[in-house]
Amino acid sequence: xxxxxxxxxxxxxxRGARPGFWVYAGLAVVLIASVFPLYFSFLIGSGDSSxxxxxxxxxxxxxxxxxxxxxxxxxPAVNFWRALWNSVWSSTxxxxxxxxxxxxxxxxxxxxxxxxxRGLLAFVVATMAVPQQLxxxxxxxxxxxxxxxxxxxxxxxxxxxSAFGVFWMTQYLQQAVPDELIEAARMDGxxxxxxxxxxxxxxxxxxxxxxxxxTFVTAWNNFFWPFIVLDRQNPTLPVALSLLQSNHFVDxxxxxxxxxxxxxxxxxxxxxxxxxxxxxxxxGAVKG
Numbered sequence: 242x243x244x245x246x247x248x249x250x251x252x253x254x255x256r257g258a259r260p261g262f263w264v265y266a267g268l269a270v271v272l273i274a275s276v277f278p279l280y281f282s283f284l285i286g287s288g289d290s291s292x293x294x295x296x297x298x299x300x301x302x303x304x305x306x307x308x309x310x311x312x313x314x315x316x317p318a319v320n321f322w323r324a325l326w327n328s329v330w331s332s333t334x335x336x337x338x339x340x341x342x343x344x345x346x347x348x349x350x351x352x353x354x355x356x357x358x359r360g361l362l363a364f365v366v367a368t369m370a371v372p373q374q375l376x377x378x379x380x381x382x383x384x385x386x387x388x389x390x391x392x393x394x395x396x397x398x399x400x401x402x403s404a405f406g407v408f409w410m411t412q413y414l415q416q417a418v419p420d421e422l423i424e425a426a427r428m429d430g431x432x433x434x435x436x437x438x439x440x441x442x443x444x445x446x447x448x449x450x451x452x453x454x455x456t457f458v459t460a461w462n463n464f465f466w467p468f469i470v471l472d473r474q475n476p477t478l479p480v481a482l483s484l485l486q487s488n489h490f491v492d493x494x495x496x497x498x499x500x501x502x503x504x505x506x507x508x509x510x511x512x513x514x515x516x517x518x519x520x521x522x523x524x525g526a527v528k529g
Contacts, residue, residue, distance in 0.1 A: 279501070279504060282497040282500050282501050282504075283302055283306065283497075283501050284300065284302050284303075285493055285494055285497045286306050286309055286310075286494055286495075286497040286498030286499075286500070286501050287302040287303040287304065287305055287306035287309070287494075287498075288302075288303045288305055288494050289303075289305055289494055290492045290493070290494055292493075292494055293493045293494070305494065306498060306501075309494050309495045309498035310498045310499075310501075310502055312495050312498070313482075313485065313495060313498055313499040313502060314502075316484075316485070318473070318484050319481045319482070319484055319485065319499070320473065320474065320476060320481060321478075321481060321499075321502075323474075323475065323476070323481075324476045324477055324478045324480070324481035325478060325506075327393050327475065327476065327477045327478075328461055328477045328478040328479075328503075328506075329506070330393070331393055331396055331397050331460060331477065332457045332460040332461045333457065334397055335397060335400045335401065335456060335457075335460040336453045336454075336456040336457040336460060337453070338400075338401040338402070339400070339401070339402065339403045339406045339452065339453075339456045340406070340449050340452055340453050340456070342401065342402045342403075342406070342407075343402070343403060343406030343407050343409065343410045343449075343452060344410050344441070344442065344445050344449055345437075346365075346407045346410070346411070347406075347407055347409070347410025347411040347412075347413070347414050347445070348410070348414055348437055348441045348445075350362045350407070350411040351410075351411045351412075351414040351415040351418070352414065352415075352418060352420070352423055352441070353433075362407075362408075362411065365404050365407050365408070366404060366408050368404045369404045369405060369408075373465065373466070374465075376399075377465075377466065377469060380399060380466075380470075381469060381470060384470060389470075390470055390472075391470070391471060391472040391474070391475055392471075392475065393471070393475060393477075395470040395471070396463070396466055396467045396470060396471065396477070399466070400460060400463075403456065406452050406456065409448060409452055410445060410448060410449070410452065413445065413447075413448035414441065414444065414445060414448075417444045417445070417448075418440060418441060418444045422440055423436055423440060426439070426440055450514070454510070454511075454514065457510065458507060461478070461506075461507060462479060463477070463479065464479040464480065464483070467479065467480050468480050468483065478503045479503070482496070482499045482500065482503060485499055
């Protein structure tokens with residue numbers, strides 16, 4: 242008889258931990274606020290040039306989206322397929338490089354002891370406060386002297402490392418990898434590289450996956466530096482889409498159709514990798 246109240250008490254606690262109405266209501270508001278800009282872009286992109294200025298426009302998408310999308314793809318000034326390849330290639334390479342270097346640096350700062358480590362980490366974090374605009378002129382002069390203006394490498398090289406990525410991986414590895422596990426690996430005769438590969442890389446996978454996603458999206462949406470250093474013959478997607486607004490008359494149905502096309506690869510990435518990312522984060526949380 243004594244076990245019944247305890248069992249009932251545990252049941253009440255579990256039920257009390259379930260999210261309530263206001264949690265779901267808040268999530269619904271966040272979902273609507275996140276989806277609405279994309280839906281509005283699709284709504285205008287499926288209309289014609291007068292849809293945006295029509296005060297009585299319908300909130301049901303029209304039937305012109307495919308035609309507007311083909312106008313974007315076939316526009317010789319946009320060079321859409323070249324821009325798409327440049328965005329995919331540069332964003333992937335930047336994201337992979339940031340994950341690799343950030344994981345290496347994060348492991349060093351989190352689990353290795355060397356003189357000046359804390360000060361060096363503080364310096365790396367402090368660089369996050371320096372605006373990107375301050376380095377535009379020196380970088381442009383540098384790439385101009387080596388003949389890289391207009392080349393896709395001019396936007397890849399400066400982004401191969403990330404101060405945020407180093408800080409992110411350092412904080413995660415400090416909590417995810419116990420020092421006792423590293424000492425046990427060393428006692429078993431594992432070298433530092435072997436310990437990093439078997440212990441550090443395995444533990445860092447959830448954080449590395451999220452860092453890859455964040456970095457890829459940031460590189461994909463980057464406009465400021467590519468707009469300065471690249472030309473019309475070799476653009477990225479944000480730069481190419483900006484050319485749709487270079488005329489005296491701007492057809493926003495075509496512009497927003499291009500925006501939807503540029504967003505589709507990111508939605509595909511989230512759809513494909515979302516489940517793996519969530520499962521990796523939950524696995525890392527359970528292990529921690």
